[in-house]
Amino acid sequence: MKLPLSRRARSAPLPGIVGAARLDIRTKNLLKRLRPGDIAIINHLDLDRVSAEALVEAGVVAVVNAAPSISGRYPNLGPSILVEAGIPLVDQVGMEVFARVAEGDTVRLDGGVLYRGEEPIAAGVVQTAESVARATQEARAGLSTQLEAFAANTMEYLRRDRNLWLDGVGFPDLATDLEGRHVLIVVRGYQYREDLQALRPYIREYRPVLIGVDGGADALLEARYRPDIILGDMDSVSDMALRSGAELIVHTDREGRAPGAERLERLGLRAQVVVAAGTSEDVAMLLADAKGAQLIVAVGVPQSLEEFLDRRRSGMASTFLTRLRVGAKLVDAKGVSRLYHPPRPQVWPSVLLVVAGLVAFCAAVAATPGGSGLLESVSAVWNDLLDWIRDVVT
Numbered sequence: 001m002k003l004p005l006s007r008r009a010r011s012a013p014l015p016g017i018v019g020a021a022r023l024d025i026r027t028k029n030l031l032k033r034l035r036p037g038d039i040a041i042i043n044h045l046d047l048d049r050v051s052a053e054a055l056v057e058a059g060v061v062a063v064v065n066a067a068p069s070i071s072g073r074y075p076n077l078g079p080s081i082l083v084e085a086g087i088p089l090v091d092q093v094g095m096e097v098f099a100r101v102a103e104g105d106t107v108r109l110d111g112g113v114l115y116r117g118e119e120p121i122a123a124g125v126v127q128t129a130e131s132v133a134r135a136t137q138e139a140r141a142g143l144s145t146q147l148e149a150f151a152a153n154t155m156e157y158l159r160r161d162r163n164l165w166l167d168g169v170g171f172p173d174l175a176t177d178l179e180g181r182h183v184l185i186v187v188r189g190y191q192y193r194e195d196l197q198a199l200r201p202y203i204r205e206y207r208p209v210l211i212g213v214d215g216g217a218d219a220l221l222e223a224r225y226r227p228d229i230i231l232g233d234m235d236s237v238s239d240m241a242l243r244s245g246a247e248l249i250v251h252t253d254r255e256g257r258a259p260g261a262e263r264l265e266r267l268g269l270r271a272q273v274v275v276a277a278g279t280s281e282d283v284a285m286l287l288a289d290a291k292g293a294q295l296i297v298a299v300g301v302p303q304s305l306e307e308f309l310d311r312r313r314s315g316m317a318s319t320f321l322t323r324l325r326v327g328a329k330l331v332d333a334k335g336v337s338r339l340y341h342p343p344r345p346q347v348w349p350s351v352l353l354v355v356a357g358l359v360a361f362c363a364a365v366a367a368t369p370g371g372s373g374l375l376e377s378v379s380a381v382w383n384d385l386l387d388w389i390r391d392v393v394t
Contacts, residue, residue, distance in 0.1 A: 014118065016110030017088060019061050021101050027051045028236055034058035039107055039114075041097055043067050047078030050189050056081065062088045062109045066095050069127060075139040079132045090114070093124035164276050164286065171290050172272035176228050176247050179292035182208035186216035186227075187281045188236075189300030195333035196223045196299060208297065211288065213281045216300065217241035231287065232280040234260025234271075242269055249273070249287075251280045278318025289326045296326060299333040 023041035024030035031051070034040060036059030043066040044051060055063060069079045069091050082089045090112050097114065100121045101107060108115040114122040125131075164170045184203065186192065196219065202208075203225070212220050214232030218241050221227070230237060231249040235258075242248065242264065248271035252258040264271050276283050281301055288296050302319070323330060 014108060014110070014115075016108045016115070017062050018106065018108045021103065021105045021107045022060075023098060023101060023103060025066075025098065027055075031055070031058060034060060037061055039064065039109060041066070041101060043095065043098070044069065044078075046071050046073060046076040047082075049077035049081060052078035052081040056085045056087065060087060062090070064093055064097065064109065064114055064122065064124070065089065065091045066093055066097055068092055070132065070135045070139065072135060072139045075136045079127055080129075080136065083127060083129050083132050089127040090124040091127055093122040097122040170276065171274055171287050172249065174229070174247060174291060176209060178209055178288055180294050182206045182295045182297065183211060183288040183293040184208040184297045184299065185211045185213060185281065185284045185288065185301075186219050187213045187298070187300035188215035188219045190302065192216070192219050192300035193223075196220075196225075199297070199299070199333055202297075208295075209288075209293070211284050212237070212241065212246070213284050217244070217246065219300070231274075231284045232260075233258040234263060236260075239263070239267060242267060247272075251276065251283050253277060278322070282318045282322040285322050285326050285330065289329060293329065296330045297333055298330060301332070 017039070019037050019039040020035075021041055022030060022034055022038045024033075025043040027042050027044045027047075028051075030040060030042060031054045034055070038058070038060050039062045040055055040058075040060045041064045045067040047065065047069040063082055069082075069089060070076055079089060088109060090109065093114065101114075101116070105116060107121075108117075112124050112126045113120050114124075184199070186196070209229065210220055210225055210227045211229045211231060212218070212227040214230075214234065215236040216232075217227045217230045217237050221238075221241055221244065226244055227241065227246040229249065230241060230244075230246045232251055234242070234248075234250055237260070248264065248269060250258050250261050250264070250271045250273045252261070252273060252275050254275065254277060258273075261271075274283060274287070276286075281298075285296055285298070
């Protein structure tokens with residue numbers, strides 16, 4: 001029996017993308033809960049590349065942002081990554097979405113409108129490849145403003161942390177000896193998996209001290225390395241990494257804030273504290289330099305101007321000054337993997353050595369009283385084997 005037209009229309013699937021809502025005002029916290037097929041609801045002004053790559057890797061089917069994903073302050077890289085991956089991105093839906101949607105709700109995104117069933121609950125601006133490219137181009141014109149702000153931040157950073165930056169004063173004593181050794185600092189950032197894979201021969205030969213910066217400790221465990229030191233505010237590192245036996249150093253700002261420090265107390269783990277402005281990865285580099293590291297290899301850290309701006313604009317001054325301070329000691333992981341090649345054993349000299357040894361052995365055997373008889377027996381067996389092979393083939 002055919003259904004009436006009205007009932008058939010009601011039973012037809014509604015248009016758009018359907019998924020479970022996962023939401024958090026901090027993208028870093030949300031990433032831990034995402035599953036393939038989810039719709040991520042975030043509040044992330046100027047979505048950065050690392051967060052966007054993590055959203056793609058989590059398998060979300062759409063991203064709804066309460067804030068502008070690209071505001072025009074600088075050419076951030078996150079929106080283009082989502083768009084190129086084919087993940088719909090809707091911007092500026094407003095903070096009200098966090099009050100109207102609960103974690104795990106089944107929601108539907110159709111165009112720029114977010115629905116729960118047939119009820120619209122938020123609406124925003126759909127980002128396309130064209131709109132992202134246009135906004136990025138316009139943002140490049142604002143780089144001069146960002147560089148002026150960077151100059152001001154640099155002077156402020158020097159005023160507050162000059163003793164730490166110039167003389168290494170303020171770092172705790174370490175149980176791990178860094179003097180004269182190579183140090184590998186891992187940040188869960190740009191292409192960290194590829195860099196760690198490329199560095200395997202280098203790590204195997206030089207055995208560097210392994211420092212994981214927050215989630216970089218989990219990146220080391222993922223690559224089957226145990227970190228020697230974990231440094232950071234401890235908000236994005238797993239309990240398993242914290243319990244791995246690494247030396248723990250909590251990085252706090254001048255106000256003493258470290259989001260993950262309470263976790264260490266709950267886990268019963270002891271840690272030392274370093275108070276410094278700037279980013280944790282910069283503090284790790286300054287620590288390695290102050291403790292006498294011969295070479296510092298960095299994994300997952302920003303390199304280009306756009307990457308510096310994209311990651312932590314407020315910490316850009318410390319990043320720049322840290323690289324000035326560390327100087328020639330600092331090498332990016334990509335440079336190491338391109339320049340360093342483990343020595344390969346030469347095959348032909350080994351073959352010639354084996355052949356020469358066999359010839360010498362045969363000559364020595366032939367010179368003994370029973371050696372000639374033994375060689376004749378071996379020769380007979382060899383000839384019988386060749387005859388048998390010929391019979392089988394023919």
